[in-house]
Amino acid sequence: MTDPVIPATDPVTDWATDFDLLDAEYIVDPVPVWDDLREACPMARTDRRGIRTWLPTRFDDVRALAGIVPDLSSKDPLVITLPPEFEAIDPNAANEDGLNAPPISADPPEQTWTRKMILPAFAPRAIEAHREFTENLCHELIDNLIERGECDAARDYAQQIPPRVIAHLLGFDPSMADQFVEWVRGILEIGFYDPAARVKNRQEFNIFLANEVRDRAANPCDDLISELLRMDVPEMSGQEIRVVVGICNLLVIAGIDTTWSSIGSALYHFGTHPVDRRRLAADPSLRPTAIEEMLRYYSPVTMARVAQTDVEFGDVVIREGEKVLMNFPGANHDPAAFESPEEIQIDRTRNRHLAFGSGIHRCAGSNLARLEMDVAIGAWFDRIPEFELVDPSAVTWAGGQVRGPRKLPIRWATAR
Numbered sequence: 001m002t003d004p005v006i007p008a009t010d011p012v013t014d015w016a017t018d019f020d021l022l023d024a025e026y027i028v029d030p031v032p033v034w035d036d037l038r039e040a041c042p043m044a045r046t047d048r049r050g051i052r053t054w055l056p057t058r059f060d061d062v063r064a065l066a067g068i069v070p071d072l073s074s075k076d077p078l079v080i081t082l083p084p085e086f087e088a089i090d091p092n093a094a095n096e097d098g099l100n101a102p103p104i105s106a107d108p109p110e111q112t113w114t115r116k117m118i119l120p121a122f123a124p125r126a127i128e129a130h131r132e133f134t135e136n137l138c139h140e141l142i143d144n145l146i147e148r149g150e151c152d153a154a155r156d157y158a159q160q161i162p163p164r165v166i167a168h169l170l171g172f173d174p175s176m177a178d179q180f181v182e183w184v185r186g187i188l189e190i191g192f193y194d195p196a197a198r199v200k201n202r203q204e205f206n207i208f209l210a211n212e213v214r215d216r217a218a219n220p221c222d223d224l225i226s227e228l229l230r231m232d233v234p235e236m237s238g239q240e241i242r243v244v245v246g247i248c249n250l251l252v253i254a255g256i257d258t259t260w261s262s263i264g265s266a267l268y269h270f271g272t273h274p275v276d277r278r279r280l281a282a283d284p285s286l287r288p289t290a291i292e293e294m295l296r297y298y299s300p301v302t303m304a305r306v307a308q309t310d311v312e313f314g315d316v317v318i319r320e321g322e323k324v325l326m327n328f329p330g331a332n333h334d335p336a337a338f339e340s341p342e343e344i345q346i347d348r349t350r351n352r353h354l355a356f357g358s359g360i361h362r363c364a365g366s367n368l369a370r371l372e373m374d375v376a377i378g379a380w381f382d383r384i385p386e387f388e389l390v391d392p393s394a395v396t397w398a399g400g401q402v403r404g405p406r407k408l409p410i411r412w413a414t415a416r
């Protein structure tokens with residue numbers, strides 16, 4: 001899949017009143033913008049793309065806003081940070097196969113019972129059962145590239161891991177992994193700029209999921225889809241296929257771009273910071289804190305809510321129908337919450353970051369995400385402890401909803 005052609009947008013002259021998530025420089029490095037706004041105007045706004053949208057930058061504000069439920073609603077497709085014309089064009093957003101994605105696209109009570117359905121599969125012990133599969137996968141990927149002495153670490157490594165883990169977890173044919181990446185990028189990344197691509201990919205993906213779920217309903221086995229269909233959840237009665245398709249839709253969408261971005265950002269960091277790289281290579285016991293620091297500094301996920309009523313928040317009133325971005329990445333750079341937030345400290349111990357969100361929608365897959373990062377970074381450092389970025393100007397970043405490197409040329413010395 002080719003990278004999206006990012007259309008030029010009108011330059012931003014005032015980030016406080018006219019910010020632009022799609023600004024090319026903001027996508028590459030949003031941190032200076034957040035730092036300025038936090039001082040000058042902690043609730044920035046924009047009227048670009050037809051709907052007033054707010055951008056909080058303070059840690060406490062982001063956390064408080066995530067707690068205003070359901071007045072700030074997550075109902076599909078409101079959690080998407082996309083401009084509204086991209087949402088409106090999707091005519092099948094609520095067709096019978098369920099293009100929604102509960103619990104992330106729902107408010108209570110639907111959010112509560114759908115979240116409860118998936119939590120057991122993502123509990124720490126259940127997730128640990130996927131470690132061996134993930135380790136074998138990472139080593140196999142490295143076996144296939146190590147002799148080359150260079151690779152695109154985003155495409156050849158980071159991108160390959162989450163779709164295969166998710167396919168394994170949900171019981172899909174592992175050969176579908178590349179197709180998942182194409183669908184998810186088509187929806188979240190390419191689709192950010194190209195509404196027709198977004199609709200096409202959503203429809204194809206939804207048809208695939210509906211067929212899989214119907215198949216498990218007819219031929220139950222011991223995978224997660226069959227388990228979800230078997231659950232005795234009164235609220236689901238009569239709409240099992242729709243609900244389970246929606247949940248699978250979310251697990252694939254939420255589980256791929258996010259984790260791929262985080263693994264890629266970590267390799268970007270260590271490929272450009274030799275002191276940190278050597279330190280982690282020499283002392284693997286630092287990996288858990290290093291991973292949390294990568295999650296904090298390079299947090300990939302920004303979500304959105306839409307006001308169902310006027311909401312007074314500090315000095316501003318968020319009017320009914322306006323959008324608020326859950327700027328979890330920006331919150332993680334707030335000096336009021338983190339000591340020296342612009343320093344990456346791979347042994348940072350006090351690190352209560354919001355990369356996985358906050359409140360009732362906090363990431364249900366965080367144990368899996370952490371396991372994948374731990375295994376992916378651990379296997380890479382075991383096999384390729386010395387490596388560097390080839391050319392910083394060749395790195396490309398995706399932004400908007402999920403931020404992370406999409407092209408990451410890395411090289412290392414080979415044995416020959």
Ligand code: HEM
Nearest residue numbers: 103104254255258259262301303356357361363364365369
């Ligand atoms: C580093 C990787 C990941 C990051 C940074 C991340 C981040 C997030 C964030 C910020 C939210 C909150 C959304 C909101 O407030 O609207 C969220 C929700 C969610 N995530 Fe993740 N996520 C990651 C990986 C995963 C994985 C691997 C899965 C599972 C396959 C997953 C499943 C979910 C689910 C099911 C929700 C919705 C929870 C709810 O609405 O109750 N995530 N994630």
